[in-house]
Each structure stands twice: as structure tokens, then as C-alpha cells.
Amino acid sequence: MTLTIGPLRLRNRVLLAPMSGITDAPFRRLAWRFGCGLTVSEMIASGRVASGHDTRLGHAAGSCGDAGPAAVQLAGCDPVIMAEAARACADQGAALIDINMGCPVKKVVKGEAGAALMRDEPRAAAIIGAVVAAVSVPVTLKMRAGWDADHRNAPRLARIAEDLGVRMITVHGRTRDQFYGGHADWSVIGDVKAAVSVPVVGNGDVGSLDDARRLLARSGADGVMIGRAAQGRPWLPGLVAQGLEAGTAPAEPDLLARAAIALEHFDGLIDHYGGYRGLRLARKHMAWAVQGLRDAAAFRRAFNAETDPACARAALVAFWAEARPERADGGPAAGPSAREAA
Structure with a gap:
């Protein structure tokens, strides 16, 4: 089984999560070599891309063919700037643009970006629409279950995103106020899967083949995304992908x-x-x-x-x-x- 994102057909359904300061080009190359289905760049601030100040752009978008299709994640709160940044990434070779609406970090949220957009659906919709209109490559969205326990709006925002042309949605099963504590709620991933027809990828607390199997069974998701569990273990997404296809867990590297x-x-x-x-x-x-x-x-x-x-x-x-x-x-x-x- 694999995943198709618009015209982009992945080699399997296990993705490496974008992680600031971690999923740079050297890490993504390793993850790809060990069989990861798709690697996504670190979150990049759209304002720095649009102004030409972010030196990571070329590495994220155009110069990492040995890390698979170039997928670039952008964060921001201004539809015009996000569109300009997406266009710049596509011009430099990005095969996919991912919009960040899940980052819980205070300085990102304070700037009305990341997970803050989940509490401002009109602005989120404006950003999604602008980015989709700006590029011909597939646009995807990564988000959380919601802002907090009382505002779990992931299914509604997913429907908005699909209507605006997003080709895949990744859901981290925590709200913003949980950060990375507690347990990810995989049922909300299932709620999103039931709400849309585009592929849905589940994220949160996947650290093994058994975790991936349970998430897929509980949510009905089309794929899984592995984040923190891959730190120090760049082979993990590929190992999980092999296990999902083969039915048995491959051995960890000695x-x-x-x-x-x-x-x-x-x-x-x-x-x-x-x-x-x-x-x-x-x-x-x-x-x-x-x-x-x-x-x-x-x-x-x-x-x-x-x-x-x-x-x-x-x-x-x-x-x-x-x-x-x-x-x-x-x-x-x-x-x-x-x-x-x-």
C-alpha cells in the first residue's frame, strides 16, 4: 500500500514529520535512504522565504534529490506572504508545499501562526486558498486536534481545506494546549478521515510498528507520520514502512x-x-x-x-x-x- 498526493505517488505510507532544528537535509537524507515514504523539511518562516533571507530554502526545496521528493513546510499568518513563499519554493524545485497549522511553540503561536490558526478559521481558510492558488504542486496541511479540549475543530477545518484544494491532511492527535504531553487521541484522526475524501495521515505517539498498526486500525488513516521517535533513529520510518508491508517487524540495526x-x-x-x-x-x-x-x-x-x-x-x-x-x-x-x- 502507498499514498498518492495529487500527481505525487509515494513509495509507502510512512512519513517523517517536519521538526524544527532536526529534519534538516542531513537527517532527511538518512531517513530517505532507509526507506521513509516522504521526508518534510523543517518548518520555515514564510516571511523569511518571501524576502529571500532564509538560506535553508535551497536545501529544502531544490538540492536534496537524495532525500526524495522535496516537501517544504511553511509557517505564517499572512495569506499574501504565504503565497509568495510557496511560489518561491515551487520555483526552486519543491514538489509539495505543506502548511503548518500545528506548531504549539509559544513564539510561533504568539505571531498568530502554527496552531493559532486553528482558532481563526477565516484566516486559516484565506491562507490555504492563497497558497493553493499560488502553486501548481500539491498543497498539504498539518494540524492538531484543535486549540484546546473545548475547541477540537480538526474535522471542520479539514473540510474547509479539502474544499479549497488541499490534497492531503496530517493530524496530530493532541490539542495545542497539550503540547507534547499526555497521550495523542487517535480517534480525532478517525473523525477527520470520516469528514474528507483526501488522504489523511495520523501523527502522535507512533514509535514502533505496533503503534503504527494500532493508529491505522483505530483511525482508518491512510498513512502515519513519525516525529520524535525518529530522533537518533533515522531508520525508524523506513523500518515501520517495511513492517506494514511485510506483516512482520524487520530487525533494528545492530x-x-x-x-x-x-x-x-x-x-x-x-x-x-x-x-x-x-x-x-x-x-x-x-x-x-x-x-x-x-x-x-x-x-x-x-x-x-x-x-x-x-x-x-x-x-x-x-x-x-x-x-x-x-x-x-x-x-x-x-x-x-x-x-x-x-
Whole structure:
């Protein structure tokens, strides 16, 4: 099974969520290589795109063919500026424009963008209509269940979006006031699926093949989107996609493979951003990559103190050579290290 978004046919129905500061080009390349059905750029402010000030645009829209179809997510509150930004992205090679109406972060909401648009349906409709009219590529929408428990308007906004020409809708099963706490309510994804005829993708609390299966069964959604669970695990969306198709869960990468992935990711960040910025961005990614391994905390402290990319890389290589899983009870880890297993 796969997903079709207008003329765009995806290779499977598992998508990587757009995450600010995380789903940059190096991360998306890895996720795509491991089988993700679609990767979406970090959220990009429409005003910076329209004015030509956002240097990430080219990487998000046109220069990442090795990360699959270029899908760019835009955020903003002005229909004219959003339309200009969408047009600029399409001109630079974007195959899909995604409108963000789900970001719960205070500074985004304060600017009447992201999830704030769910409490202003006329403005949301104006933005959707303007973006759809501005580009010939498919336009999609990502939103939440609603603003809060008393205003869960996702099905109504989804119908508005479909009527205006949106080709796919992704629903995170939390309201804005939940941020990322509590549990995602997958039933609201089902309510949206029942309200529209375009494909609906479910998002929220999908961290495994079993989670994806349960979300699809409970909601009737056409696909799933994986976000925070992929941090440090860029292979996860592809692994889940394989499992949905095959019916059995593929094995997670072993320690040797994880070591190679971490090093490839580190090198990609340095190549993409340069030594100074790339090293600082690598700190969080490498911290996620070593979760659950023996001496991970000590490694993070040492790695975060490094200021030279070459020294940081050497520390990474040395850690992974001796990496072992940490036992749940805190005792000595069992099994061979990555070096011993090689």
C-alpha cells in the first residue's frame, strides 16, 4: 500500500514529520535512504522565504534529490506572504508545499501562526486558498486536534481545506494546549478521515510498528507520520514502512550499523553546515543516537565539551567501538561491543 498526493505517488505510507532544528537535509537524507515514504523539511518562516533571507530554502526545496521528493513546510499568518513563499519554493524545485497549522511553540503561536490558526478559521481558510492558488504542486496541511479540549475543530477545518484544494491532511492527535504531553487521541484522526475524501495521515505517539498498526486500525488513516521517535533513529520510518508491508517487524540495526549511521550523520552535519555550526548541531543528534548504551552520559559530557570537529569525531569513533547496551537494572552490559562484533 502507498499514498498518492495529487500527481505525487509515494513509495509507502510512512512519513517523517517536519521538526524544527532536526529534519534538516542531513537527517532527511538518512531517513530517505532507509526507506521513509516522504521526508518534510523543517518548518520555515514564510516571511523569511518571501524576502529571500532564509538560506535553508535551497536545501529544502531544490538540492536534496537524495532525500526524495522535496516537501517544504511553511509557517505564517499572512495569506499574501504565504503565497509568495510557496511560489518561491515551487520555483526552486519543491514538489509539495505543506502548511503548518500545528506548531504549539509559544513564539510561533504568539505571531498568530502554527496552531493559532486553528482558532481563526477565516484566516486559516484565506491562507490555504492563497497558497493553493499560488502553486501548481500539491498543497498539504498539518494540524492538531484543535486549540484546546473545548475547541477540537480538526474535522471542520479539514473540510474547509479539502474544499479549497488541499490534497492531503496530517493530524496530530493532541490539542495545542497539550503540547507534547499526555497521550495523542487517535480517534480525532478517525473523525477527520470520516469528514474528507483526501488522504489523511495520523501523527502522535507512533514509535514502533505496533503503534503504527494500532493508529491505522483505530483511525482508518491512510498513512502515519513519525516525529520524535525518529530522533537518533533515522531508520525508524523506513523500518515501520517495511513492517506494514511485510506483516512482520524487520530487525533494528545492530551496534555496528548504528555506529556507521551515527558517523555518517556527523559527517553530513559538518559537510552541510561547516565545522562550527555543524558540531553544535551534532551534539543533540549524537546524544539521541547513544541513548540506551553503556556510559552514554559520560560520552555526552565529553562530546559536548569538544570544540574541534576532528577531535569530536575521534571521540565518537572511540565510543562506538566499545559501545554495549545498558542493562535495564543498571548492571554490567551483556553482549559484544561494536568492535568485538565487527
